[in-house]
Amino acid sequence: MQFIYSGITSGSIFALVALGFNIIYNTTGIINFAQGEFVMIGGMLIYTLLSIYGLPFLIAAPLALLAALFIGALFERVFIKSVRSPNEIKLITITIAASIILRGLGMVIWGRNSLSVDAYIPYKVLELPAGTLTSNSLLVIIVSLVTAFSLSLFFKRSSLGKAFRACYDDKIAAGICGVDVSKIRMLAFAIAALLGVIAGIVTTPISYVTYTDGIMTGLKGFAAAILGGLGSFWGGVAGGLLLGIFEGFFASVLPSGYKDAFAFLIILAVLFLRPKGLFGKKKAERL
């Protein structure tokens, strides 16, 4: 049973990263390979604000989130918008280039060691049926779910959120109806960066942050988004949680060295049976 608790903890982080992927995918049609780097930067930012500048958490966290919005928007303007004659594959590659730059900056600015911050809430081990969960893990789960819910409200209720969905349905039509598609794109990156930074903030006290972290985090988030079905909001959340639980499950029943192989095997199996992921919708192809 322990694997379910740990699976949900790591899974809720994958879910946040997967949401970041989905938001960008829905507005631009590309996969942002730098999404994992946003998580890394989130951890680094909160470390800097808390441990170096000694700010209290209630000031540091909003500052980090603000910075995230700024970084995301800047990211879009510098890397995505400037590409000449863009196509899908070029945009994906530019995000790879960007992820290398961000990783390099992370190393130069914050060094090579893993960094850690003190827990935001008192450490407590919660005894649950056939397993345990720490108070910090619980915080991760709660924050992730709250973030996901408020984001879904934003998309459903606010007019800006509706503009996002219009962009997803049909970019050209949205443009004609007065939606500023370019602005929406920039905002999509800002929100994706925000999600990454939230993930970075909540995980750093538990599992530290290192400048190389982004690669694996990004990969897992991508896997989660695909598993759930690209572009599907709750699919991303479900994909993240499932991936986390799979990993925990395989680590606890198989020789643990093979756990990643099995997690990916499951993803392959899902793709073969459902080529658009578990909750992915088939978008009508234009012929």
Add this chain to the structure above:
Amino acid sequence: MKKLLGVVFMIILAVPLYAEVRLGALFAVTGPASFLGLPEKQTLEMLVEEVNKTGGIAGEKVKLFLYDTKGLDTEARKKFIRLVKKDKVDAVIGPTRSGSTLAIKELAEKYKTPLFSCAASKRIVQPLNKYVFKSPQSDTHAVGKIYNFLHKKGKSKVAIITAQNGFGDSGRTELLELADEYGMEIVADEKFRDTDKDMTSQLTKISETNPDAIICWGVGPAPALVAKNTRQLGLDSMLIMSHGVASKKFIELAGNAAEGIILPAGRLLVAEQLEKDNKFREVLINYKNAYEKRYDSSVSTFGGHAYDAFMMFKYGIEKGGKKPAAMISAVENMGAFIGTAGKFNITASDHNGLDESAFVMLKIHNGDWELIN
């Protein structure tokens, strides 16, 4: 005019006369192993600077050529050839990782260039390659030290959890191989990846086997997570780590969970706790103080490996000169010398020269290292 030409001529002639010792170095300064490679690099740069300040080795200045292997075999291979063929170095210190060293082991012989590796695997010196030395202790010795310790405590049920990288793999091999010899029973054999963020699944499996001790073999932040998760699950088995975590950084990361962890390590970490007349004390404290003053960060045993490797190299040049064969035979006949990792006794058949005594058992207590006698 003639005079001027003469001077110019003299200068041109003088350049080759003004000889220098060319030292190559390969460290994993970036990439996943960079927290090992960086202190090695810093240590070496510091030592070269010091030596040059005091007139160099055997009257010649040392010129350092240092490249980043990024922790990759192919990179190590390319950069080694670069050092040998382009920079024409007399010897090479490094690489950081065992895999990278093994990738260039044969090349060292081919290009007749002495290599002083900073990686631990015993496969680096076994089978013996005339040109390859290594300064860190072998995993065999660390494992022997741990098993001895457990044996003395009367414990025999051991669970192991090892990293899926060269370091963890090498440790795991030794742990499994030596278990019988020391009467240990391996009740669980789990693994984790350096990038894993949660080890509770593996540890739950371990806890079901109810071991006397859990031995974790890894480097970097992952072992700190193992420590944290062990505490979270409330496992009361003794937690033993490898020398791979012998840096202050580990205690910082693991926080309270580090309390009570036992590990074998070189004496560097407990230099101050050694008795005044201990033969290691002076060497260790000098290195430690110099490093910490210069880089404003706490010393780690990894940097010490570069220190020891440099000492071998320095001795080789002083006594043997730049000719590879002579340098090697000088190092082979170096006799006992005190390094940061322990007392070396390099011979023609043993290019590491350390034994189990290089390790002491430490316990983490109140956020600091404590010597176990």
Add this chain to the structure above:
Amino acid sequence: MRKINYPFLILVLIILISTKFLIKNEYYLSIVIFGMFNAINASCFNILLGYTGIISLGQAAFYGIGAYFAVIVAASFGINPMLAIVLASLFSALVAFIIGYPTLKLHGHYLAMATLGFGMIIYVLMNEMAFITGGPSGFLDISKFSFFGVSIYGEHSFYIFVAIVFFLFTVLFEMFDKSYLSYKLKFIKESEFASKSFGINIFKTKLLVFSITAGITAFNGGIYAYYSGFISPVSFNFNYSIELLTMAIVGGLGTVPGGIIGAAVLTALPEFMASIEDYEMILYGCFLAVTIIFLPGGLTGLIKRILNKNASD
């Protein structure tokens, strides 16, 4: 059936031969050798992505399969290395066929994920099947390489061997580029829908291309293993697949020189920057970004434009 671009092939040949005679330093030779390995792999990647529209992020796995299979078979059964490499190549093509069968029905990002997942699984197997692969510590027991009785050892003789292999593959790629097959692939890439309605069996064609490029990549991997004398899983992880992607894009997708130029530049670049250390990663990333942003057709596109401009002047 376009005409074969003989000036290009002759230029490649001249560069290869003059490299042999001009470069004596083994360091530079080794860089060129690595460049050629990368160039063949990147060209295969280019055929997949640039011609057929298959994004395969598992190419490193085929490279690794080739390397491991060749040395393991040679070590266990004592067969000739060259034969082992050919077997490895066939084996890898077979693996690609089996994997491709379900995978190539996927498209776009889903295909990327599936191939990436396949790469991860192979990577885990290389690490975990230590009883045959040597695990994370690597595989050391690699015999000396010989080709029909000629022993090949060291940078100089390997340069000749790899250069010949590289040139032959380049000729093959060029002939492929000018054959109807490349049109067919480009048609598939442009519109699967349209090509289907013109009677092209897309799935069969894709599967064939995927298997053959996997075979070539593995062949290349086998030679790499013998050249380097030591292999370990880190050389074949996900990062290498991404490197191939960037090489193909920087060089220029859908062109034969693309993979070669991309590989040459991105292999040489880090060597120039080796002494910059900490900033190397950032500069490398910036170089990539600038190329992608400002050069729509990659470096090949840039060269073509310059040549055309000169021709019209």
Add this chain to the structure above:
Amino acid sequence: MLQIKNTGINFGGVKALDNVNFDVPYGRITALIGPNGAGKTTLFNIITGFLKSNTGEIFFENENITNVQPYYIFAKGISRTFQNLNLIPELSLKENLLLGIIGKDNPSAVKSILRLNSKYWQRMEKKIDYFMEITGISEWRDRKTDEVPYGILKYLEIARAIINEPKILLLDEPAAGLNNVEKEKLMELLKFLVNKNMTIFMVEHDMNFVSNLADNVICLNYGKVIANGSYRDIRNNEEVIKAYLGDSDA
């Protein structure tokens, strides 16, 4: 020749095509008209095997070809064009034309790479020349597709569809985007083809174009056939007028 029987398809509960019945007679030009979203292209896609119908059957020369693979339908002699052209910009017109034939002949890839089947290619060159001649695009032979006017690309696409000498040609809005001169030329080309015993079935919006060409017109609205007859009959059909007026209201 081509018979559509009771064909129907649903998209998520919406009946895109509902019990469609009609015949396309041999050697004539049949036009399928109807307002946007009436299901014209959907029907094309069902005929050519890209969509699976939920009900009904399709017969071609008395053979049931319902829901078989596209390449089989192509092999039977049904060829089509597209609303967006699906040409390859980096290839010349000649090479694009080649794409129409290789799916049928399937020349050996190995021979082609090793350049061993030059006789075949010589024959193909002649064929390409002939079809470029009749579609009137010979002068653009070696230009790339981004260097020629849109009208030429339309002709090229038709040439690509007929180079494999199909029995029936399905055209998806052939006149769209053409100017009047180009339309005239296209009409002549189609008449020429029909004289050569080809059957043509097209989706077209341009009523003038349809009236000049079509022997038979079928009008589709909301997935149903609402009229079937000569252009003159259709023009006076009340339901058709209503459908088009309703469309222009929106």
